[in-house]
Amino acid sequence: MAAEAKTKPTDVSVDDFIAAVPDPVRRADAEVVAALFAEVTGQRATLWGPSIVGFGAYHYVYDSGRQGDAPAIAFSPRKPHLVLYLHAGEARDALSPRLGKHKTEGGCIYVKRLSDVNMDVLRELAAVSYAAIKARYPD
Numbered sequence: 001m002a003a004e005a006k007t008k009p010t011d012v013s014v015d016d017f018i019a020a021v022p023d024p025v026r027r028a029d030a031e032v033v034a035a036l037f038a039e040v041t042g043q044r045a046t047l048w049g050p051s052i053v054g055f056g057a058y059h060y061v062y063d064s065g066r067q068g069d070a071p072a073i074a075f076s077p078r079k080p081h082l083v084l085y086l087h088a089g090e091a092r093d094a095l096s097p098r099l100g101k102h103k104t105e106g107g108c109i110y111v112k113r114l115s116d117v118n119m120d121v122l123r124e125l126a127a128v129s130y131a132a133i134k135a136r137y138p139d
Contacts, residue, residue, distance in 0.1 A: 006049065007048050007049040007070070008048065008049065008051070008054060008068075008104060009046045009047070009048050009068070009069070009071075010046070010047045010048065010091075011052070012047045012055055013047075014034065014045040014046065014047050016045050016079070017053070017084040018030045018034060018049075018053070019032055021077045022076075023079070026077045026079075026082060026113075027077065027111060029077065029082050029111075030053070030114060032108060033053075033075045033082065033084070033122075034075075034112070036119070036122065036123060037052055037053075037055045037073055037074075037075065038055060039075065040073075040080070040123060040127045040130060041055040041056050041126075041130050042053075042055055042074065042124045043055040043056040043072070044128060046071070048070075048071050048074065051076050051077075051086040052071065052074050052075075052076045052085070053074055053075055053076065054070075054071020054072070054074035054076065054085075054131060055071060055073050055078060055130070056071065056072030056073065056133070056134070057069050057070065057071055057072060058070060058072055058131065058133055058134070058136075058137035059137065060137065062068055071085065072129075072130050072134060073085060073086055073087070073126055073129050073133070074131050074135040079110060080112075080113045081103075081110040081111060082110075082112075082113070082114070083087075083108050083109070083110055083111075084108065084109040084111065084122075084125075085107055086107065086108075086109055086111075086125055086126065086129035087107060087127075087128075087130075087132045087133050088104075088106060088107050088121070088127040089132055091129075091132065092125060092127040092128065092129060093118045093127075095121055095124055095125050095128070096109070096125075097119045099117050099118055099122060099125065100116050100117035100118050100121070101116035101117065102116070102117060104116070109125075136137070
Protein backbone atom coordinates (compact mmCIF):
# COMPACT_ATOMS: atom_id res chain seq x y z
CA MET A 1 0.00 0.00 0.00
CA ALA A 2 1.35 3.43 -0.94
CA ALA A 3 2.11 5.91 1.82
CA GLU A 4 -0.50 8.57 2.46
CA ALA A 5 0.44 12.21 1.91
CA LYS A 6 1.18 14.02 5.18
CA THR A 7 0.32 17.55 4.05
CA LYS A 8 -3.41 17.92 3.55
CA PRO A 9 -5.80 20.86 3.39
CA THR A 10 -7.23 21.93 6.73
CA ASP A 11 -10.15 24.05 7.91
CA VAL A 12 -7.84 26.37 9.86
CA SER A 13 -8.30 30.05 9.01
CA VAL A 14 -5.49 31.35 6.82
CA ASP A 15 -6.08 34.86 8.17
CA ASP A 16 -5.67 33.59 11.74
CA PHE A 17 -2.56 31.62 10.77
CA ILE A 18 -0.94 34.66 9.16
CA ALA A 19 -1.98 36.93 12.04
CA ALA A 20 -0.16 34.55 14.42
CA VAL A 21 3.19 34.78 12.57
CA PRO A 22 5.42 36.22 15.31
CA ASP A 23 7.82 38.29 13.19
CA PRO A 24 6.09 41.48 11.98
CA VAL A 25 8.08 41.67 8.72
CA ARG A 26 7.43 38.00 7.90
CA ARG A 27 3.74 38.48 8.78
CA ALA A 28 3.44 41.55 6.51
CA ASP A 29 5.26 39.70 3.71
CA ALA A 30 2.87 36.75 4.13
CA GLU A 31 -0.12 39.08 3.81
CA VAL A 32 1.29 40.54 0.57
CA VAL A 33 2.07 37.12 -0.94
CA ALA A 34 -1.36 35.79 0.06
CA ALA A 35 -3.05 38.68 -1.76
CA LEU A 36 -0.76 38.31 -4.79
CA PHE A 37 -1.26 34.54 -5.12
CA ALA A 38 -5.04 34.89 -4.68
CA GLU A 39 -5.13 37.52 -7.42
CA VAL A 40 -2.94 35.51 -9.80
CA THR A 41 -4.79 32.20 -9.31
CA GLY A 42 -8.32 33.41 -8.67
CA GLN A 43 -8.37 30.87 -5.82
CA ARG A 44 -9.01 31.26 -2.09
CA ALA A 45 -6.17 30.44 0.27
CA THR A 46 -6.25 27.14 2.16
CA LEU A 47 -3.94 26.12 4.98
CA TRP A 48 -2.24 22.82 4.11
CA GLY A 49 -0.85 21.02 7.12
CA PRO A 50 0.31 23.28 9.93
CA SER A 51 2.12 25.95 7.92
CA ILE A 52 1.66 25.98 4.13
CA VAL A 53 -0.74 28.48 2.55
CA GLY A 54 -1.87 27.04 -0.78
CA PHE A 55 -3.89 28.30 -3.74
CA GLY A 56 -5.67 25.85 -6.00
CA ALA A 57 -4.91 22.14 -5.92
CA TYR A 58 -4.05 19.21 -8.12
CA HIS A 59 -4.06 15.43 -7.80
CA TYR A 60 -0.85 13.56 -8.56
CA VAL A 61 -0.05 9.87 -9.05
CA TYR A 62 3.56 8.66 -9.01
CA ASP A 63 4.81 5.56 -10.83
CA SER A 64 5.25 3.97 -7.38
CA GLY A 65 1.50 4.20 -6.88
CA ARG A 66 1.74 6.95 -4.30
CA GLN A 67 -0.86 9.60 -4.93
CA GLY A 68 -2.32 12.60 -3.26
CA ASP A 69 -3.30 16.20 -3.54
CA ALA A 70 -1.06 19.25 -3.34
CA PRO A 71 -1.51 23.00 -3.62
CA ALA A 72 -0.94 24.35 -7.13
CA ILE A 73 1.19 27.17 -5.72
CA ALA A 74 1.89 27.95 -2.09
CA PHE A 75 4.05 29.71 0.44
CA SER A 76 5.07 29.31 4.06
CA PRO A 77 6.25 32.11 6.36
CA ARG A 78 8.98 30.10 8.09
CA LYS A 79 11.30 31.62 10.67
CA PRO A 80 14.47 31.96 8.55
CA HIS A 81 12.80 32.53 5.15
CA LEU A 82 9.58 33.08 3.32
CA VAL A 83 9.34 29.85 1.32
CA LEU A 84 7.56 30.04 -2.05
CA TYR A 85 6.43 26.72 -3.52
CA LEU A 86 6.44 27.36 -7.26
CA HIS A 87 6.72 24.86 -10.11
CA ALA A 88 10.31 24.39 -11.25
CA GLY A 89 10.74 24.54 -15.01
CA GLU A 90 12.18 26.48 -17.91
CA ALA A 91 9.99 29.54 -17.34
CA ARG A 92 10.99 29.72 -13.68
CA ASP A 93 14.64 29.24 -14.59
CA ALA A 94 14.39 32.09 -17.09
CA LEU A 95 12.65 34.47 -14.65
CA SER A 96 14.58 33.66 -11.47
CA PRO A 97 17.68 35.74 -12.28
CA ARG A 98 15.46 38.85 -12.42
CA LEU A 99 13.66 38.07 -9.15
CA GLY A 100 16.23 39.61 -6.83
CA LYS A 101 17.87 38.20 -3.73
CA HIS A 102 16.75 34.59 -3.21
CA LYS A 103 17.86 30.96 -3.12
CA THR A 104 16.26 28.03 -4.92
CA GLU A 105 16.11 24.35 -4.14
CA GLY A 106 13.80 21.99 -6.02
CA GLY A 107 10.35 23.51 -6.18
CA CYS A 108 11.15 26.06 -3.47
CA ILE A 109 12.28 29.66 -3.62
CA TYR A 110 13.65 31.03 -0.35
CA VAL A 111 13.36 34.77 0.29
CA LYS A 112 14.51 36.62 3.43
CA ARG A 113 12.12 39.54 2.85
CA LEU A 114 9.91 40.70 -0.01
CA SER A 115 11.71 44.04 -0.13
CA ASP A 116 14.63 42.06 -1.64
CA VAL A 117 12.63 40.88 -4.66
CA ASN A 118 11.08 42.38 -7.77
CA MET A 119 7.33 42.03 -7.20
CA ASP A 120 6.51 42.16 -10.92
CA VAL A 121 8.80 39.18 -11.50
CA LEU A 122 7.29 37.35 -8.51
CA ARG A 123 3.82 37.94 -9.96
CA GLU A 124 4.97 36.52 -13.31
CA LEU A 125 6.63 33.53 -11.61
CA ALA A 126 3.43 32.78 -9.71
CA ALA A 127 1.34 33.04 -12.88
CA VAL A 128 3.56 30.78 -15.00
CA SER A 129 3.93 28.29 -12.16
CA TYR A 130 0.17 28.08 -11.63
CA ALA A 131 -0.46 27.76 -15.38
CA ALA A 132 2.17 25.00 -15.69
CA ILE A 133 0.65 22.95 -12.85
CA LYS A 134 -2.88 23.37 -14.20
CA ALA A 135 -1.72 22.36 -17.71
CA ARG A 136 0.06 19.28 -16.38
CA TYR A 137 -2.74 18.30 -13.99
CA PRO A 138 -6.02 19.51 -15.47
CA ASP A 139 -9.08 19.26 -13.22
